Amino acid sequence: MSDSAYSFVELQEICRTDRYVQYELFFGPNFPGMHGNFGYILDVAGSTIVGVRPNPGLLHRGFEKLMEQKSWIQNISLIPRICVPDPDPNEAAYCQAIEKIMGLEVPPRGRYLRTIVLEMSRLSSYLMGMGALGAMMGLYTGMYRMINDRDLLMDLFEWLTGARIYHIYMLPGGVRRDLPEGWSQRLSEVLDTLEGNLPEWDRLVFENPVVVKRLTGIGPVTDAEAVSYGLTGPNLRAAGVRADIRIDDPYAAYPELEVEIPITGGGDALARAVQIRLEYEATIRLLRRVLRAIPGGAFRTPIGNPLKFTVPAGDAYARVESSKGEFGYHVVSDGGLKPYRVSVRGPSLPAGLALCHKHLPGMLIDDVAIWMASLAVCPPDFDR
Numbered sequence: 001m002s003d004s005a006y007s008f009v010e011l012q013e014i015c016r017t018d019r020y021v022q023y024e025l026f027f028g029p030n031f032p033g034m035h036g037n038f039g040y041i042l043d044v045a046g047s048t049i050v051g052v053r054p055n056p057g058l059l060h061r062g063f064e065k066l067m068e069q070k071s072w073i074q075n076i077s078l079i080p081r082i083c084v085p086d087p088d089p090n091e092a093a094y095c096q097a098i099e100k101i102m103g104l105e106v107p108p109r110g111r112y113l114r115t116i117v118l119e120m121s122r123l124s125s126y127l128m129g130m131g132a133l134g135a136m137m138g139l140y141t142g143m144y145r146m147i148n149d150r151d152l153l154m155d156l157f158e159w160l161t162g163a164r165i166y167h168i169y170m171l172p173g174g175v176r177r178d179l180p181e182g183w184s185q186r187l188s189e190v191l192d193t194l195e196g197n198l199p200e201w202d203r204l205v206f207e208n209p210v211v212v213k214r215l216t217g218i219g220p221v222t223d224a225e226a227v228s229y230g231l232t233g234p235n236l237r238a239a240g241v242r243a244d245i246r247i248d249d250p251y252a253a254y255p256e257l258e259v260e261i262p263i264t265g266g267g268d269a270l271a272r273a274v275q276i277r278l279e280y281e282a283t284i285r286l287l288r289r290v291l292r293a294i295p296g297g298a299f300r301t302p303i304g305n306p307l308k309f310t311v312p313a314g315d316a317y318a319r320v321e322s323s324k325g326e327f328g329y330h331v332v333s334d335g336g337l338k339p340y341r342v343s344v345r346g347p348s349l350p351a352g353l354a355l356c357h358k359h360l361p362g363m364l365i366d367d368v369a370i371w372m373a374s375l376a377v378c379p380p381d382f383d384r
Contacts, residue, residue, distance in 0.1 A: 021045050027368055028055065038379030040356065044365060052360040054353050056382045067342040072098065073171070073306040075339065080166040082327075082344060083378040086125035088117050089322035090329075091170040094342075096251055096318035097331035098172045101311050104301060108253075110174030112294040115253040116187075117160075117169055118320070119287050123194065124153045125323035126280045129376050133273055134205050136369040137214050142205045149197060152190045159183060172309070174300030184291055191284050198281060206277055218269035219359045219371045226267070230350040233325025235375055238275040240265035245321035257289055269374035276376075310337055324348060324376045346381035353382060 028039025043051035063082055067075045079094055080087030092114060099106065106114070127150040134142035154164040159180060161167040169176050205211055221231065226239035236243055244261045246254040262278035264271045303309055311333040319328035325347025332341040352375070359371060 022050065025365070026055075027365075038352065038377070038382055040360070040368070042360070042365070042368070047365050049360050049363050049365065049368070052356050054356060054382070056379075064342050064344055067339050069338065071307065071337050072309050072311060072339065075342075076170065077166065077168045079344075080168070082346065082380055083322065083324065083348075084165065084380060085128045085378065086121050086323045087166055088121040088169070089320045089327045090344075091168070092118055092252065093318050093320045093327050093329040094331065095170045095172050096320070097316045097329045098311055098333075100316035100318055101314045101331065101333055102172070104173050104303075106174050106252075107298040107301060108295045109178075109297045110299045110301075111253045112290055113175045113179070113299055114170060115257070115290050116287065116294075117157075117167065117175075118252065119283050119290065120153055120156065120187075122283050122323045123280065123287075124150050124157075125376075126276050126283070127153075129323070129373065130201065130205065130273070130276060130280070133370070133373040134211070136373045137211060139205065139208070139211065142201070145197075145204070146201070149194055152193060156183065156187055156190060159186075171300065171303065171306075172311075173303050174298075176300075178299050184294075187287070188291060191287055195281070195284050201277070206274065211273075212270060214367075214370060215270035215273055215374065216268060218363075218367055219355070219374060221267040221355070223267070229354055231325065231355075232347050232350075233321065233323070233376075234275045234279060235272060235325060235347075235351065237261065237279075238264045238272040239267040245319055245326060249319060251318070251320060253290065253293075256293065257286065259286060269370060272374045272376075308337070310335060311339075319345070322347060324378055346378070348376075348378045348381035351375040352377040352379070 022043055022045050025042045025044045026039060027042050029037050039055040041053040041055050042049050063078065066078060070078060075094065076091055079090040082090050098104070127146045131143035131146035134140070157167055158164045160183060161169045161176070221235070221239050223240045226236045226241055231239065232243070240263060242261060242263055244259065246259045247261065260282040262275065262282055264275040264278065313333055313335040315330065315332040317328060317330045319326050326345060327347060328345035330343040330345070331339055334340040355375070360368065363371065
């Protein structure tokens with residue numbers, strides 16, 4: 001008899017009385033459904049999960065302690081690795097915390113350039129996330145096509161910053177360089193391409209009856225649960241809660257821009273997927289507004305020799321709205337060349353380390369990767 005013929009309670013009792021029924025499955029970096037170096041040790045009976053133990057990896061470890069050993073500016077090259085698909089919010093939150101301590105103002109053009117990079121990072125992360133969600137169901141065509149679109153954004157990042165993944169573009173006081181000639185026009189063309197491909201994504205993924213059936217009912221989260229567990233970003237909005245740091249605690253150029261906040265509601269994997277799809281389109285429109293409104297002038301307030309850069313004694317917390325939720329940095333300075341303490345508030349911990357104990361028991365093995373992809377879990381965030 002298959003395990004599906006038993007209720008979950010009956011299956012648990014069988015596992016308790018017969019030690020040969022239950023086995024251990026490592027759902028980790030060697031598994032194609034796992035995103036990064038994180039892993040789960042699953043206790044499984046048949047194909048049903050009866051227990052879960054999170055197993056953080058070793059690749060991205062101890063960022064907060066490492067930051068105490070590096071200069072203020074060196075840390076900007078370290079922290080993007082805390083969330084590889086969407087690295088720029090780490091740079092922004094870290095720099096904003098430093099600017100709060102120093103009372104340092106970013107010129108208007110610098111604030112707009114930060115906004116452009118942050119929203120491009122959001123788009124590239126959404127493309128990777130939507131593609132990965134399809135791949136978890138065997139829909140690799142969607143992933144290949146979306147990664148192709150993401151490469152158009154990576155080309156622009158490389159043109160602007162010299163790097164495709166870790167951009168190290170923001171500095172306390174502004175950004176590292178201005179836009180190259182012709183860059184804005186190319187971004188407008190890429191946005192047209194991305195928007196033009198949306199009907200294809202809808203047909204391929206979001207209107208696909210197999211995708212809709214697989215996602216419906218997976219990992220449901222109510223609005224009250226989302227708040228109590230500390231979910232933020234698209235996962236919180238997919239549960240029906242209207243919250244976005246870009247509006248609730250605005251930074252960069254967002255106070256001067258119209259920021260759309262789609263609200264899906266429903267709270268399951270399908271709602272989270274639709275939420276990302278709606279936010280992706282809204283981000284394209286927002287980037288066009290930024291390009292139309294960007295002012296001239298200086299893009300950075302000078303901070304002197306970066307190797308001798310110091311921050312006055314004090315502390316501050318700054319947060320930004322990443323593609324996965326709230327990234328917050330609490331930075332403490334003792335007035336020296338390095339941070340005294342840095343604590344990072346990442347968006348993946350509530351989902352990956354807390355909700356897993358609620359959702360995974362009773363779930364089938366083949367739904368674990370879908371659950372993770374729908375919550376946009378970023379494994380390096382656990383090990384930071």
